[in-house]
Amino acid sequence: MIVDCHSHLFAYPGHLSEEFVREASARSRGVPMDLHVPPERHWNAMRNVDRVIVLGMRAFHAGIVVPNEYIADYARQHPEKVIGFAGVDPSGDNVRETLEHAVDRLGLKGVKLGPIYQDIHPTDRRMMEVYEFCEARSLPVMIHQGTTFLRKAPLKYSHPILLEEVALQFPDLTLVIAHLGHPWLEDTLVLIRKQPNFYADISALHYRPWQFYNALILAKEYGVLDKLLFGSDYPFTTPEASMEALRSFNKMTEGTNLPRLEEQEIEGLIHSPSLTDLRHSAGKSGRKFLELLGGCCRGAKT
Numbered sequence: 001m002i003v004d005c006h007s008h009l010f011a012y013p014g015h016l017s018e019e020f021v022r023e024a025s026a027r028s029r030g031v032p033m034d035l036h037v038p039p040e041r042h043w044n045a046m047r048n049v050d051r052v053i054v055l056g057m058r059a060f061h062a063g064i065v066v067p068n069e070y071i072a073d074y075a076r077q078h079p080e081k082v083i084g085f086a087g088v089d090p091s092g093d094n095v096r097e098t099l100e101h102a103v104d105r106l107g108l109k110g111v112k113l114g115p116i117y118q119d120i121h122p123t124d125r126r127m128m129e130v131y132e133f134c135e136a137r138s139l140p141v142m143i144h145q146g147t148t149f150l151r152k153a154p155l156k157y158s159h160p161i162l163l164e165e166v167a168l169q170f171p172d173l174t175l176v177i178a179h180l181g182h183p184w185l186e187d188t189l190v191l192i193r194k195q196p197n198f199y200a201d202i203s204a205l206h207y208r209p210w211q212f213y214n215a216l217i218l219a220k221e222y223g224v225l226d227k228l229l230f231g232s233d234y235p236f237t238t239p240e241a242s243m244e245a246l247r248s249f250n251k252m253t254e255g256t257n258l259p260r261l262e263e264q265e266i267e268g269l270i271h272s273p274s275l276t277d278l279r280h281s282a283g284k285s286g287r288k289f290l291e292l293l294g295g296c297c298r299g300a301k302t
């Protein structure tokens, strides 16, 4: 089974500020980006994956405000495949109200955070309220804890090590660090190695091939390949391009004695995590996360 655990849905104009779109396009090497991703476009792009997590996002500071209803409406149309995550911006939203509405009324299954986009420290009291809610309800959290192209987004809130305190205070919280916390990949790897319920996704890394190579080889050396989740970060790249990059991983070092990934390790990364490990090592929230990623896919190809 293939799960794309990192994808986006947003309408433009509507959910993104002009400034955000302008800066995103400037960083995509001058090629204008089409950031209008309505449900039909997203659905087509996901034809080769079995399940997909669609991330809501609310970040007033960065100019990204996707209504949770928009995510939930889409997820409701495809309950067998689409898993909707709620956005909450602790710097502007009432955390409890927003999350109760998103989870209890809209049926969303996890929460997306992005401190660098939300201009807030990841251990700010208001952020702790989110983790507390999610731990109590066994909801997985996807967190963008790494850098971004946006000029005004504060790097001081973006380092993955800042999340260690979260793991210690909320030991049963399942948390996924997006993009392996780039560029602090090594820091993310040592953090997820220490914390049983912390994971990372490998979305949107392959187009920096040297960084990607080093990250995955180091993940192997630290023994944490099974804590990495497959994702595309669609529309910034696609599931196909991400799979292709993994399958041609060893080409870069062909003819050398540099370390490689075995084919089964590569397929293990694509065919979703060895989350069977999660079943044994994690608590209630980990088991619920496992069910979420695979539970509705009984009968789908594995």
Ligand SMILES: [Zn+2]
Binding pocket: 006, 007, 008, 178, 233
């Ligand atoms: Zn993303």
